[in-house]
Amino acid sequence: MDQTFDPTFNITPILAGAGAIGLAVGFGAQNLIKDVITVRVSGIAEWENGEHSTMNVEERNYLVLEKFIERYGKKPGGLMRVLQKAQELFGYLSPEVQTYVAEKMCLPVGHVHGVATFYSQFVTAPQGKYVISVCMGTACYVKNAPDILNRFREVLQVEPDETTEDGLFTLRTTRCVGACSMAPLLTVNQAVHGHLEPEDVPRILSRYGGKAGEEVDEVDQELPRPAGDQRPAPPPG
Amino acid sequence: MIRSFRDLQAIKDRHLPLVSERLQEGRATRPTQVLVCASTACLSTGGEQAYKFLRREVREQGLDVQVVKTGCYGFCGLGPVAVVHPGAVLYCRVDEDAAGNIARTHLRDGRLVQNLLYQGMDGEGRKNFLHEIPFFEKQQRVVLENSGLINPEDINEYIARDGYFALARVLAEGRPEAIVDTVHRSGLRGRGGAGFPTGKKWSFAAAQEEPEKYIICNADEGDPGAFMDRSILEGNPHAVLEGMIIAGYAIGAQEGYVYVRAEYPLAVKRLELAIRQAQKLGLLGKDILGSGFDFDIDLALGAGAFVCGEETALLRSAMGFRGEPRVRPPYPVEKGLYDKPTVINNVETLANVPLIVRHGPEWFASLGTAGSKGTKIFSLAGQINDTGLIEVPMGISLSTIVFDIGGGLPPGRKVKAVQTGGPSGGAVPAHLLDVPVDYESLQELGTIMGSGGLIVLDNTDCMVDIAKFYMQFAADESCGACTPCRVGTVHVVDILDRITRGEGTLEDLRELEELAHDVRDASLCGLGQTAANPVLSTLRYFRDEYLAHINDRRCPAGVCNRVAH
Numbered sequence: 001m002d003q004t005f006d007p008t009f010n011i012t013p014i015l016a017g018a019g020a021i022g023l024a025v026g027f028g029a030q031n032l033i034k035d036v037i038t039v040r041v042s043g044i045a046e047w048e049n050g051e052h053s054t055m056n057v058e059e060r061n062y063l064v065l066e067k068f069i070e071r072y073g074k075k076p077g078g079l080m081r082v083l084q085k086a087q088e089l090f091g092y093l094s095p096e097v098q099t100y101v102a103e104k105m106c107l108p109v110g111h112v113h114g115v116a117t118f119y120s121q122f123v124t125a126p127q128g129k130y131v132i133s134v135c136m137g138t139a140c141y142v143k144n145a146p147d148i149l150n151r152f153r154e155v156l157q158v159e160p161d162e163t164t165e166d167g168l169f170t171l172r173t174t175r176c177v178g179a180c181s182m183a184p185l186l187t188v189n190q191a192v193h194g195h196l197e198p199e200d201v202p203r204i205l206s207r208y209g210g211k212a213g214e215e216v217d218e219v220d221q222e223l224p225r226p227a228g229d230q231r232p233a234p235p236p237g
Numbered sequence: 238m239i240r241s242f243r244d245l246q247a248i249k250d251r252h253l254p255l256v257s258e259r260l261q262e263g264r265a266t267r268p269t270q271v272l273v274c275a276s277t278a279c280l281s282t283g284g285e286q287a288y289k290f291l292r293r294e295v296r297e298q299g300l301d302v303q304v305v306k307t308g309c310y311g312f313c314g315l316g317p318v319a320v321v322h323p324g325a326v327l328y329c330r331v332d333e334d335a336a337g338n339i340a341r342t343h344l345r346d347g348r349l350v351q352n353l354l355y356q357g358m359d360g361e362g363r364k365n366f367l368h369e370i371p372f373f374e375k376q377q378r379v380v381l382e383n384s385g386l387i388n389p390e391d392i393n394e395y396i397a398r399d400g401y402f403a404l405a406r407v408l409a410e411g412r413p414e415a416i417v418d419t420v421h422r423s424g425l426r427g428r429g430g431a432g433f434p435t436g437k438k439w440s441f442a443a444a445q446e447e448p449e450k451y452i453i454c455n456a457d458e459g460d461p462g463a464f465m466d467r468s469i470l471e472g473n474p475h476a477v478l479e480g481m482i483i484a485g486y487a488i489g490a491q492e493g494y495v496y497v498r499a500e501y502p503l504a505v506k507r508l509e510l511a512i513r514q515a516q517k518l519g520l521l522g523k524d525i526l527g528s529g530f531d532f533d534i535d536l537a538l539g540a541g542a543f544v545c546g547e548e549t550a551l552l553r554s555a556m557g558f559r560g561e562p563r564v565r566p567p568y569p570v571e572k573g574l575y576d577k578p579t580v581i582n583n584v585e586t587l588a589n590v591p592l593i594v595r596h597g598p599e600w601f602a603s604l605g606t607a608g609s610k611g612t613k614i615f616s617l618a619g620q621i622n623d624t625g626l627i628e629v630p631m632g633i634s635l636s637t638i639v640f641d642i643g644g645g646l647p648p649g650r651k652v653k654a655v656q657t658g659g660p661s662g663g664a665v666p667a668h669l670l671d672v673p674v675d676y677e678s679l680q681e682l683g684t685i686m687g688s689g690g691l692i693v694l695d696n697t698d699c700m701v702d703i704a705k706f707y708m709q710f711a712a713d714e715s716c717g718a719c720t721p722c723r724v725g726t727v728h729v730v731d732i733l734d735r736i737t738r739g740e741g742t743l744e745d746l747r748e749l750e751e752l753a754h755d756v757r758d759a760s761l762c763g764l765g766q767t768a769a770n771p772v773l774s775t776l777r778y779f780r781d782e783y784l785a786h787i788n789d790r791r792c793p794a795g796v797c798n799r800v801a802h
Binding site for chain 1: 316463625
């Protein structure tokens with residue numbers, strides 16, 4: 001099976017199916033996944049030569065992750081870096097991705113899951129296209145950051161760590177991005193917005209294509225988003 | 238590739254003229270360089286666009302001027318900051334429009350752009366030059382001396398400022414024990430918060446027989462409202478690397494890690510770049526400067542857990558585990574990373590090391606007070622006019638920091654307290670602001686030096702609410718490994734919540750105090766042991782505010798009424 005890479009063999013349904021089973025797949029169906037993944041890995045050279053353009057984004061992401069693990073995954077300390085890369089590629093750490101990392105690094109799935117759920121940076125559910133992180137560090141807090149957070153909750157109708165139904169925004173809180181002179185501030189993906197008032201909330205949302213905007217500002221250039229994000233860009237304004 | 242002291246000197250000689258030009262202060266002549274602050278705060282308030290705009294403008298107009306990125310000036314509240322050399326003319330709030338103005342008026346026509354110069358809050362005249370601005374006058378920038386002077390992305394500029402000369406010297410001398418002694422005699426104490434003597438820590442690790450040892454730089458700056466380490470890493474990453482290599486040589490380590498927060502992408506990027514540049518020049522890797530000493534540095538990224546600033550939790554995290562602390566002893570100097578002797582030093586501590594080696598322990602010991610030597614970097618935030626990053630000699634008073642350097646509070650506001658040490662520290666009330674800032678004095682006041690976050694609180698801040706904020710933080714960040722911290726912090730938050738809702742009783746107050754002591758005494762690690770400090774400290778100085786909430790059902794600052802409904 002190793003030697004016969006078949007580009008038409010699509011493993012996505014298998015992995016998607018595994019999603020429903022959740023972590024159980026880590027124990028029950030390991031061999032199946034292993035076989036599937038071995039097939040795909042043996043195709044790296046062909047893929048790099050552009051011979052298998054039929055490979056979808058998810059398959060490509062797994063290949064990139066595989067290479068990353070080969071480079072950084074040797075020491076046990078490499079797990080954090082690998083999970084960060086995995087999250088960058090897939091947008092979040094699904095049970096399948098956690099299982100894959102565990103397999104490749106010869107670690108128990110429970111260990112990987114334990115780490116993935118310990119750190120606030122790691123997320124185990126899909127995130128919105130734009131992640132709004134309202135800073136709740138001390139400097140922002142004393143400059144009325146809670147009012148700003150409450151305004152987002154009202155307008156978006158979500159609580160922190162939830163995503164809007166259209167998948168556009170995830171609301172989060174963060175502990176200090178170290179730019180306290182701009183307090184109160186928030187980040188939308190990588191971009192920092194500072195010196196905010198609650199009244200600025202609709203304007204910020206509209207900049208990123210949210211419907212909640214009362215006024216339409218000029219639309220910012222497209223921000224970097226996770227490589228696995230295949231959703232179409234939102235309509236401007 | 239640098240193989241000898243002479244090679245290093247050659248690089249310095251080549252790049253010194255460029256850097257020297259930036260040291261000529263006070264007389265503006267034909268501009269040759271513009272330095273644009275490229276720290277997170279300035280870049281994200283428009284500095285990025287200003288930098289690109291200036292570069293384009295200079296190119297298009299064919300001006301003989303270099304546009305250079307540099308580290309934090311500390312003047313973050315008025316950023317983005319740009320400084321024109323020679324003469325160090327400082328411009329504030331340099332956005333794209335302002336950049337165009339500077340390019341045309343100053344760089345091309347040689348006239349100062351008056352409306353972009355610094356002007357104090359009291360409306361006094363505009364200041365042309367960096368050194369005339371009160372914010373900088375009472376500072377003593379030693380660790381930050383190159384921040385705002387050199388390009389942090391160019392190792393040559395660091396070398397031009399005597400960078401890596403301390404390393405070259407200790408390697409040439411070949412006496413690791415002499416370095417430990419030098420650091421010991423300087424009186425340097427850990428800048429991460431606890432203030433443990435650095436020389437002592439190194440001597441413990443050096444004494445271990447184990448051949449494999451590690452140096453870890455703790456750059457997991459978790460105190461919300463503090464950004465000293467971020468600024469050092471963004472402004473002068475090579476100083477930290479040089480400190481680590483010297484530390485490695487002193488204790489006999491071969492490998493170092495910088496454990497840095499992933500929330501600081503720019504610091505991570507600059508560190509990666511700095512490591513690559515140092516490797517390329519042979520300042521990291523095998524047989525450094527022909528001395529036979531091997532040392533390399535890699536990054537370990539944190540992922541958002543306050544507890545990982547605690548050294549045993551950091552170690553577990555760096556090894557790819559959940560960041561849960563363990564009991565000490567054994568201390569990391571005996572059993573650290575992969576159970577090998579490990580020295581864990583804070584960013585600022587390590588950045589001091591090359592300076593101590595270069596200028597001598599006596600020089601360092603001449604700064605500061607009897608028990609607290611050297612300078613300290615603070616990040617100034619909260620209710621203050623000039624938020625930013627400052628470096629002052631130990632022993633300076635908080636009132637000097639707040640009023641002379643920080644420019645005081647906005648009109649109509651009155652300082653109530655200054656929080657030092659973040660969630661592990663306490664509030665120093667207004668009437669005690671003249672106390673000198675050193676490890677001992679702050680401890681007597683019931684707070685700690687901490688890593689350097691200073692949050693100014695005023696009459697619009699409720700101290701009970703602030704205590705609740707910090708306790709909520711501790712409860713959220715508690716890793717759950719020990720019960721007093723996991724459960725205790727949540728109970729303390731519950732009580733504080735009752736009080737702020739106007740439902741507290743005097744019995745609650747008694748219980749709060751008792752519980753706070755329990756959490757402090759029984760917790761496993763520093764997070765739990767210090768978590769209740771903000772409560773104990775506000776109870777000590779602001780008990781009347783607690784009583785107003787309980788007896789009168791009223792929040793004197795008017796904060797909790799807002800939260801209540």
